[in-house]
Amino acid sequence: xxxxxxxxxxxxxxxxxxxxxxxxxxxxxxxxxxxxxxxxxxxxxxxxxxxxxxxxxxxxxxxxxxxxxxxxxxxxxxxxxxxxxxxxxxxxxxxxxxxxxxxxxxxxxxxxxxxxxxxxxxxxxxxxxxxxxxxxxxxxxxxxxxxxxxxxxxxxxxxxxxxxxxxxxxxxxxxxxxxxxxxxxxxxxxxxxxxxxxxxxxxxxxxxxxxxxxxxxxxxxxxxxxxxxxxxxxxxxxxxxxxxxxxxxxxxxxxxxxxxxxxxxxxxxxxxxxxxxxxxxxxxxxxxxxxxxxxxxxxxxxxxxxxxxxxxxxxxxxxx
Amino acid sequence: xxxxxxxxxxxxxxxxxxxxxxxxxxxxxxxxxxxxxxxxxxxxxxxxxxxxxxxxxxxxxxxxxxxxxxxxxxxxxxxxxxxxxxxxxxxxxxxxxxxxxxxxxxxxxxxxxxxxxxxxxxxxxxxxxxxxxxxxxxxxxxxxxxxxxxxxxxxxxxxxxxxxxxxxxxxxxxxxxxxxxxxxxxxxxxxxxxxxxxxxxxxxxxxxxxxxxxxxxxxxxxxxxxxxxxxx
Numbered sequence: 001x002x003x004x005x006x007x008x009x010x011x012x013x014x015x016x017x018x019x020x021x022x023x024x025x026x027x028x029x030x031x032x033x034x035x036x037x038x039x040x041x042x043x044x045x046x047x048x049x050x051x052x053x054x055x056x057x058x059x060x061x062x063x064x065x066x067x068x069x070x071x072x073x074x075x076x077x078x079x080x081x082x083x084x085x086x087x088x089x090x091x092x093x094x095x096x097x098x099x100x101x102x103x104x105x106x107x108x109x110x111x112x113x114x115x116x117x118x119x120x121x122x123x124x125x126x127x128x129x130x131x132x133x134x135x136x137x138x139x140x141x142x143x144x145x146x147x148x149x150x151x152x153x154x155x156x157x158x159x160x161x162x163x164x165x166x167x168x169x170x171x172x173x174x175x176x177x178x179x180x181x182x183x184x185x186x187x188x189x190x191x192x193x194x195x196x197x198x199x200x201x202x203x204x205x206x207x208x209x210x211x212x213x214x215x216x217x218x219x220x221x222x223x224x225x226x227x228x229x230x231x232x233x234x235x236x237x238x239x240x241x242x243x244x245x246x247x248x249x250x251x252x253x254x255x256x257x258x259x260x261x262x263x264x265x266x267x268x269x270x271x272x273x274x275x276x277x278x279x280x281x282x283x284x285x286x287x288x289x290x291x292x293x294x295x296x297x298x299x300x301x302x303x304x305x306x307x308x309x310x311x312x313x314x315x316x317x318x319x320x
Numbered sequence: 321x322x323x324x325x326x327x328x329x330x331x332x333x334x335x336x337x338x339x340x341x342x343x344x345x346x347x348x349x350x351x352x353x354x355x356x357x358x359x360x361x362x363x364x365x366x367x368x369x370x371x372x373x374x375x376x377x378x379x380x381x382x383x384x385x386x387x388x389x390x391x392x393x394x395x396x397x398x399x400x401x402x403x404x405x406x407x408x409x410x411x412x413x414x415x416x417x418x419x420x421x422x423x424x425x426x427x428x429x430x431x432x433x434x435x436x437x438x439x440x441x442x443x444x445x446x447x448x449x450x451x452x453x454x455x456x457x458x459x460x461x462x463x464x465x466x467x468x469x470x471x472x473x474x475x476x477x478x479x480x481x482x483x484x485x486x487x488x489x490x491x492x493x494x495x496x497x498x499x500x501x502x503x504x505x506x507x508x509x510x511x512x513x514x515x516x517x518x519x520x521x522x523x524x525x526x527x528x529x530x531x532x533x534x535x536x537x538x539x540x541x542x543x544x545x546x547x548x549x550x551x552x
Binding site: 223 | 382384404405408409411412416422424426427428431435436438439440441444483
């Protein structure tokens with residue numbers, strides 16, 4: 001082996017070693033520039049907004065589901081005082097009828113103390129219920145919703161007990177369902193708008209990158225590159241930006257929810273924290289929420305790559 | 321002359337230029353009635369005063385500029401009727417050295433020279449030693465990891481030449497390839513072109529350096545006042 005050949009092979013080995021150290025050949029589209037960093041930031045912010053939207057929608061949907069199941073697991077019989085009718089006997093009769101219905105776990109009348117507590121905000125403490133004509137409530141706990149015929153129970157209660165009405169909370173469940181559906185649709189619309197804004201940002205960034213890297217595109221064409229090769233190089237560049245921005249944004253979403261949960265726990269016992277906890281059941285998005293956020297990160301990266309590829313192909317078609 | 325004989329004559333050339341004229345917009349023709357051909361394995365100089373149109377003619381031969389009239393046939397194909405895929409394939413058979421080098425500043429000298437292989441989709445292991453050998457031959461063995469912005473004009477020139485030669489093209493078009501180097505290196509580069517020509521590559525060098533042209537007994541294409549004369 002000649003000295004020159006030996007030197008050349010040593011240099012080739014040095015290049016191979018350098019490749020291994022740097023993680024592959026230099027990208028043909030420069031990976032770091034101001035526009036690239038700005039786009040990464042935009043994608044991160046868009047992912048954060050999309051993730052917060054999905055997280056909030058998940059929380060509201062879960063809370064609404066919990067309210068619905070709470071309300072759906074109970075019925076209430078209201079027994080109004082009627083002249084000439086023994087209210088205590090009417091209550092006992094309502095409890096008997098409801099307790100005997102199939103699908104009902106148990107039925108019981110609210111005690112004087114519980115009724116007094118319910119009325120306390122309006123009538124004050126220490127009310128003598130016997131002296132006042134106030135309606136009394138019978139709570140009916142449902143054991144097997146499938147076996148219970150609510151309409152039959154309503155008919156039998158209302159025909160047998162004068163002054164009694166059955167409330168199955170349908171009006172509240174319907175309102176909750178409507179509200180939850182509205183919030184979910186609103187969230188999806190916001191998510192759609194955020195993704196549209198991100199697609200437009202990527203299109204403009206791709207066009208700017210094409211304009212900024214026109215020299216590179218020309219040189220690639222001069223050495224015989226086909227449009228598909230050039231598009232692939234730009235797509236790889238934007239896919240990396242999308243992944244980086246998506247991961248940063250996704251991590252920020254997790255941090256925001258973690259901080260929210262921490263603040264709620266730190267403020268446990270205060271009226272506002274208690275209200276929030278009662279309303280949405282705490283700032284926690286659960287496994288579904290985290291999976292949805294991971295899905296958004298993947299979708300953002302893919303959307304960025306596909307958008308940039310289409311934008312690059314359109315731009316290349318215009319270049320002779 | 322029959323159509324068949326005209327076709328076979330065109331196919332005998334790598335590039336055939338017939339009655340070509342070029343003008344920008346509605347302005348006067350800056351190149352008129354060009355007629356010449358580049359044969360396989362031939363060696364020629366393209367010369368003329370500065371601003372005569374040498375670079376413009378090279379751009380037409382390299383398919384990056386279309387003539388206003390006439391026909392340019394490249395490897396047997398009419399240059400005005402090429403789709404982009406065919407254009408790319410034809411350009412891979414031509415090496416070009418630009419007067420302004422056109423190296424990619426964010427890539428090392430090695431990566432710039434290896435670029436044509438990457439475009440071809442070759443694995444790096446299959447061309448790494450070829451690139452290193454060529455870089456050493458053009459005197460850039462110790463600059464292969466340097467970025468173009470830190471190279472001197474002469475070093476950039478040699479890197480650009482190496483990039484044009486690396487895939488052993490059938491035709492090499494070089495625009496003032498020795499314009500930024502000292503006379504000894506210019507002679508060495510010229511020897512490189514001559515050696516390449518002996519190995520079968522046709523060479524067209526655009527230059528206004530009479531000293532350079534005097535070193536090789538070769539055909540001369542001279543542009544003067546928009547017209548081209550061929551001196552065999």
